[in-house]
Amino acid sequence: MRTEHDALGCRQIEDACYYGIQTQRALENFSISGTTIAQIPGYIESLLEIKRAAAMANHRIGKLTDAQLSAIVQAVNELIASPQPQQFPVDIYQGGGGTSTNMNVNEVLANRANEILTGVKGYDEVHPNTHINMCQSTNDVIPSAMKMTAFRLLGALEEALHPFIAVLGEKVEAFSDDVKLGRTCLQDALPLTLGQQFSGYRSAFERSAQLINSVRHLCLELPMGATAIGTEFGTWPGYKDAFYSVLSTNTGLDFTPEKNLFDALQNADFWITVSAALKSTANILNKLASDLRVMASGPRAGLEEITLPAVQPGSSIMPGKINPVIPEMVIQVYFRVLGNDLSITRACEGELELNVWESLILNSLCESCRLLTECLPLFSDKCLKGLIANRERCAQDAGNSLALSTVIATLFDYKTASDVAKKADQEGKSIYQIVVETGLLSAERASQLLDPIVLTRPELFHKLYK
Incomplete structure (x- = not known):
């Protein structure tokens, strides 16, 4: 075990854990859904990419030493190459706008970077807030990730x-x-x-x-x-x-x-x-x-x-x-x-x-x-x-539909078509049968114009109509 301190006091942390006291407090406060931040695909990797880019940017402007940058980048690269979900156990349901998530990542990277530099976990050489979180806030890191x-x-x-x-x-x-x-x-x-x-x-x-x-x-x-x-x-x-x-x-x-x-x-x-x-x-x-x-x-x-x-x-x-x-x-x-x-x-x-x-x-x-x-x-x-x-069933339903009376409405008028549809419905017959029986169309003409395929392709109807 090791002891870590924050503004509220101290906590004992298992030394195998790279996360620290703020992560531990989050575990105590928000263990509710059973879904951790590590279970959101790509989320931890996105946070790590942000931390790596921030460290490289801060080094470029002279705010991090060569050694600090090297250790932080190595820590990030290790976690991207070999994810350690157990190090990111914070529940996805949390208050504080994601502060627990941001600090979980900061602490893991800081402890690992210190271990690289000194052989032991701790924040002597790389601090989670001062160095890992430099030029950042939870409020821009989380929505970016x-x-x-x-x-x-x-x-x-x-x-x-x-x-x-x-x-x-x-x-x-x-x-x-x-x-x-x-x-x-x-x-x-x-x-x-x-x-x-x-x-x-x-x-x-x-x-x-x-x-x-x-x-x-x-x-x-x-x-x-x-x-x-x-x-x-x-x-x-x-x-x-x-x-x-x-x-x-x-x-x-x-x-x-x-x-x-x-x-x-x-x-x-x-x-x-x-x-x-x-x-x-x-x-x-x-x-x-x-x-x-x-x-x-x-x-x-x-x-x-x-x-x-x-x-x-x-x-x-x-x-x-x-x-x-x-x-x-x-x-x-x-x-x-x-x-x-x-x-x-x-x-x-x-x-x-x-x-x-x-x-x-x-x-x-x-x-x-x-x-x-x-x-x-x-x-x-x-x-x-x-x-x-089911082609036969589809064709049968299409051929027996009273909606084929639309052809008669197009050829003659709406009232004639309505009468045909009504008669077909009352007598249990098809539109084809009624228009042939009443002499509106010849059997040959009715077969051509009332073929359901004609109604699916207006160009065919226009050709037949001529």
């Missing part, structure tokens, strides 16, 4: 979207000639092809990928240099320029300072924008999953337009029942993303010069990104790729 982390998380989501979109594109081609009945307000509407329907899904996800890419690159603007409230007090001349130069070089990314550092610390609405992009993506996923459930309903008393791959038995009591479990999993992901979006929105309210709810924002954002990123390949591999069109 959050943005760097979000950049990675959103990148993984964007990467997962592209093969998903490609699978939808394959379905567009495969189902290009499969005519089915369209539905609006859950009632029969004009025919379309299943390929056309899937082209709508594909286009929506393409738009979603573009949106994710757009908000992702906004994460490259950081509030580093703002220090506590945006005044930059506590930094030395040349530090900020050196920091962004070093960080960009180290990461290969073009990081720049926020245009207004007061705004950057006061207002967290940026995260509402990011969450909205995630919610939009989840909403489109929900729409697709919900539609597939309806279209696959049955198999004998529902729409039965498509058949989804069977991945598990559907009932403990009804043999032969197969449930749309993958779409149902997807819909639950959507519900969770909605919940996280509400948490993020409320947490972005903040007050005065700082938002102190950033830990909740990061945790909620991370979960939404992770769920969506993991959901997409599962949805694709276990559902979309094996989805089959």
Whole structure:
């Protein structure tokens, strides 16, 4: 054991631990969720990259010695190369705007740097506040690390979207000639092809990928240099320029300072924008999953337009029942993303010069990104790729629809078409049968113009109309 001191007193710390007294106090105060800061993918690495860049910048302006810089950089490099999650045990739910997180990282680096320089842990040569946290504040470090982390998380989501979109594109081609009945307000509407329907899904996800890419690159603007409230007090001349130069070089990314550092610390609405992009993506996923459930309903008393791959038995009591479990999993992901979006929105309210709810924002954002990123390949591999069109059922429903009376309205007038539809409904006949029986069209002409495929391609109708 070793003894560490702070403004409130002292604590005994296990000597195997590189974290110190402020981390220990955080463990005593905030052990609530079971989720630590080390479990947020890329978060600790982002914090370490910030600390390394800050040390290199401070050395460049003459505020750290060669030995101090070398020890700090070595400590950072070791932790990036071989992560030690047990050294970052602070709960993601914490008060203080992330001070516990920032100090956890500061203490680990300081103790390891001292060990490198002196052979023992301690703060004689490198102090967590004086040296590791030089020219910084928790208030600019934490939101900067959050943005760097979000950049990675959103990148993984964007990467997962592209093969998903490609699978939808394959379905567009495969189902290009499969005519089915369209539905609006859950009632029969004009025919379309299943390929056309899937082209709508594909286009929506393409738009979603573009949106994710757009908000992702906004994460490259950081509030580093703002220090506590945006005044930059506590930094030395040349530090900020050196920091962004070093960080960009180290990461290969073009990081720049926020245009207004007061705004950057006061207002967290940026995260509402990011969450909205995630919610939009989840909403489109929900729409697709919900539609597939309806279209696959049955198999004998529902729409039965498509058949989804069977991945598990559907009932403990009804043999032969197969449930749309993958779409149902997807819909639950959507519900969770909605919940996280509400948490993020409320947490972005903040007050005065700082938002102190950033830990909740990061945790909620991370979960939404992770769920969506993991959901997409599962949805694709276990559902979309094996989805089959029930062509005969689709064609039958499209051919029997009263919505084909729209052709008569186009050729003649709305009243004539309405009368035809009403008569067909009352007599249980098709539109084709009624228009032939009443002499509105010849059998040959009716077969041409009332073919459902004609209604999916206006150019065919225009050609036949001539």
